[in-house]
Amino acid sequence: MLRALASAVRDDVIVRRRGELDLRDAAAARDFFRRERPRDVIVAAARVGGIDANRQLPAEFIHTNLAIQTAVLAAAAEAGVRRLIFFGSACAYPRDAASPIREDALFTGPVEPTSEAYAVAKLAGIKMCESYNRERGTRFLSVCPPTLYGPGDHVDPERSHVVSALLARFGAAPADGEVAVWGTGRQRRELMFVDDLAEFCLMLLRLDDSRFDALVAAPYSLLNAGTGEDVSIAELAERIAAAVGFRGRIAFDPSKPEGAPQKLLDSSRARALGWQPAVSLDEGLRRTWAAMSVAPMSMKV
Numbered sequence: 001m002l003r004a005l006a007s008a009v010r011d012d013v014i015v016r017r018r019g020e021l022d023l024r025d026a027a028a029a030r031d032f033f034r035r036e037r038p039r040d041v042i043v044a045a046a047r048v049g050g051i052d053a054n055r056q057l058p059a060e061f062i063h064t065n066l067a068i069q070t071a072v073l074a075a076a077a078e079a080g081v082r083r084l085i086f087f088g089s090a091c092a093y094p095r096d097a098a099s100p101i102r103e104d105a106l107f108t109g110p111v112e113p114t115s116e117a118y119a120v121a122k123l124a125g126i127k128m129c130e131s132y133n134r135e136r137g138t139r140f141l142s143v144c145p146p147t148l149y150g151p152g153d154h155v156d157p158e159r160s161h162v163v164s165a166l167l168a169r170f171g172a173a174p175a176d177g178e179v180a181v182w183g184t185g186r187q188r189r190e191l192m193f194v195d196d197l198a199e200f201c202l203m204l205l206r207l208d209d210s211r212f213d214a215l216v217a218a219p220y221s222l223l224n225a226g227t228g229e230d231v232s233i234a235e236l237a238e239r240i241a242a243a244v245g246f247r248g249r250i251a252f253d254p255s256k257p258e259g260a261p262q263k264l265l266d267s268s269r270a271r272a273l274g275w276q277p278a279v280s281l282d283e284g285l286r287r288t289w290a291a292m293s294v295a296p297m298s299m300k301v
Helices: 002-007 026-036 051-056 058-079 113-136 162-172 194-206 209-216 233-244 281-293
Strands: 040-043 083-087 140-144 147-149 178-182 191-193 222-224 249-253
Touching: 026 058, 040 058, 040 194, 051 058, 051 113, 058 083, 058 113, 058 140, 083 113, 083 194, 113 140, 140 194, 140 209, 147 162, 147 194, 147 281, 162 178, 162 233, 162 281, 178 233, 191 194, 191 281, 233 249, 233 281
Parallel strands: 040 083, 083 140, 140 222, 147 191, 178 249
Antiparallel strands: none
């Protein structure tokens, strides 16, 4: 997001790192919003992680995310923020929702068990935005991206998602060695370069009032924003191997959890606004690996 803002030549951006402002603290969040009075807000703060972290730390995932959402949305409403964008997640949709998944599939079935705590927190955040809009007249919009990746992503075992985890694992392995990949490789994921999501958010903030308000008034005040394409984990592993120069054996482990069978979003409403992701998967993998290659990798393989 900061890369997109920098390229937009914005000099009025207010940023606070986690060490500077604990958004779980409602009083601290309220004081920050009262003091800074931001016009527009993008809520990027969250506790995130891969399948293993979600399975081992469900209480932390649901508590931390609910605390952040509750504090930030309340403070933004009180401060009279003009527009707010809250990030939902594809895992908030039912596990067995028909693909491509439309926004009206929300709450129509149970979510994927391996990410249930995080998904429930995101569902609550989406409902919080809708509720503030109805009761307070705010203009809070939830944007649901697919699995994101890109420079700056986490590569440690606890927090990494599939792309960064596999890039780190393949990159650290001997070129002719063996790399283990969780699951059968048949599950499919929609993947989007994070800069494309950032550009979409900036476009939303530039929309005229009538178009933005129409999005806010839609069911759940929710908008999907994805690439419209997905790949199997097996194909992703092969592409990542090619990106890092790995020529060895890829070993799939069906005893490990692999999550929902497919997560592909219907992003036709976002396309109707004139937005289209710009970075292909292969290009995004090359750019992400290039950024990881010049920074120390902390992931254990």
